Amino acid sequence: MDLDVFTFELTMFNTFKTYIQAQADLSDEEVQQMYDLATERSLRRKEMLLQEGEICRYKVFIAKGLLRTYRIKEDGSEHIIQFSPENGWTVEPESYDKVIPTAYNIDALEASELLLWTKKDFVDLQESIPKLKSFSQRVISNSTYIIRERVYSAISSSAEEKYDEFVKQHPSLFARVPLHMVASYLGVSRETLSRIRIAQVGR
Amino acid sequence: MDLDVFTFELTMFNTFKTYIQAQADLSDEEVQQMYDLATERSLRRKEMLLQEGEICRYKVFIAKGLLRTYRIKEDGSEHIIQFSPENGWTVEPESYDKVIPTAYNIDALEASELLLWTKKDFVDLQESIPKLKSFSQRVISNSTYIIRERVYSAISSSAEEKYDEFVKQHPSLFARVPLHMVASYLGVSRETLSRIRIAQVGR
DNA sequence: TTAAAACGGTGACAAATGTCCTCGCTTTTG
DNA sequence: CAAAAGCGAGGACATTTGTCACCGTTTTAA
Numbered sequence: 497m498d499l500d501v502f503t504f505e506l507t508m509f510n511t512f513k514t515y516i517q518a519q520a521d522l523s524d525e526e527v528q529q530m531y532d533l534a535t536e537r538s539l540r541r542k543e544m545l546l547q548e549g550e551i552c553r554y555k556v557f558i559a560k561g562l563l564r565t566y567r568i569k570e571d572g573s574e575h576i577i578q579f580s581p582e583n584g585w586t587v588e589p590e591s592y593d594k595v596i597p598t599a600y601n602i603d604a605l606e607a608s609e610l611l612l613w614t615k616k617d618f619v620d621l622q623e624s625i626p627k628l629k630s631f632s633q634r635v636i637s638n639s640t641y642i643i644r645e646r647v648y649s650a651i652s653s654s655a656e657e658k659y660d661e662f663v664k665q666h667p668s669l670f671a672r673v674p675l676h677m678v679a680s681y682l683g684v685s686r687e688t689l690s691r692i693r694i695a696q697v698g699r
Numbered sequence: 700m701d702l703d704v705f706t707f708e709l710t711m712f713n714t715f716k717t718y719i720q721a722q723a724d725l726s727d728e729e730v731q732q733m734y735d736l737a738t739e740r741s742l743r744r745k746e747m748l749l750q751e752g753e754i755c756r757y758k759v760f761i762a763k764g765l766l767r768t769y770r771i772k773e774d775g776s777e778h779i780i781q782f783s784p785e786n787g788w789t790v791e792p793e794s795y796d797k798v799i800p801t802a803y804n805i806d807a808l809e810a811s812e813l814l815l816w817t818k819k820d821f822v823d824l825q826e827s828i829p830k831l832k833s834f835s836q837r838v839i840s841n842s843t844y845i846i847r848e849r850v851y852s853a854i855s856s857s858a859e860e861k862y863d864e865f866v867k868q869h870p871s872l873f874a875r876v877p878l879h880m881v882a883s884y885l886g887v888s889r890e891t892l893s894r895i896r897i898a899q900v901g902r
Numbered sequence: 903t904t905a906a907a908a909c910g911g912t913g914a915c916a917a918a919t920g921t922c923c924t925c926g927c928t929t930t931t932g
Numbered sequence: 933c934a935a936a937a938g939c940g941a942g943g944a945c946a947t948t949t950g951t952c953a954c955c956g957t958t959t960t961a962a
Contacts, residue, residue: 589843589847643847650854651884680854683854687919687940690942691919857948877910887949888950890950891948894911897912907958909959913952922946927938927939930937931935
């Protein structure tokens, strides 16, 4: 039992350390400094991390697993804005930045292991670790480029083109995410994707 | 003639000063410092500011007029990513940040008057004017919230819902932009918007 | 000022996509 | 292990949306 907890923490830490040193080139001490302020959290499949109406108070690193960020329309339909696999981050930026209730939900598609930082702690870390600050800005910039591309795809492509792009650009996600969620992410119906894939058999 | 140039510059400067002091609370000296490093540029209707393949080397403030950022698909169709009216900014972030050729085009829908800063000058200004730095980050953050909302709209709404949202959220733009460009921005055909608006007559 | 371009409406038709339903099969969960 | 839920294929049909062609009016620009 104690051994399990130890193994868990060791894995979390190692995963994070490997990631952040490769991406942001932090020293061992800086990584430890970050880790000391992090909260660990495990999520079972389907468990919620953030619900509509709550305030997003954490910046989240996904050490293991897969999360999704989605929104529910008045008619009850779910629309997925983002998938967040391991070795990446998730946050609801507007709620986090402005400290206002979110319109989004975040939950786990697979059992996941997370590291959480409060906004205050993360800001402090950015101040004391300059490389973390520039790295964070790079992550945010990258997400901007990606989301612009997504808008372009949404307004310019047919369902089939969107599907093909998704498979091509996110092959590992495609292998892990059920088709109806890919459909939700792309903004088309499950049945449409089903048809497309059938029509493509043999191509 | 000299008077015209003088009037033009005076207008540009005053517009910018009013905007930036209201938004970023800069001192008169700081505004002057920014203005000293800016290049003025006028664009006639349809004139290009940035073409696909070029590098976006400027951050642009629109003192007067209206720009659009769009992309051309392989099949030749145009898709508008963004409208940029006066008292706002435009830039192609990925090309600007990474200094790589852009996939986008920017041109003027109306005769426009602009202030341009090179990346180097703008970075220097941000260093010497802390309020400008935080203001710039706020502008970027805001565009992130807006573009996420746009993705959500694109994947969750019908053509009619998108049209209604656009009219409601951008009434002044709607009054200035031809319908087929609204269609291009929303990712639907001109004819679809035509039908929607006809069906709505009397409502 | 006048020819050309832009603009939006229109109808007919085709194509794409959504909706609703059922059916096996697989995975999850208690 | 067994019941329940999840999942994707599939068919039938309705609806939405796109495409094309044409027209009259307005705006633009030489």
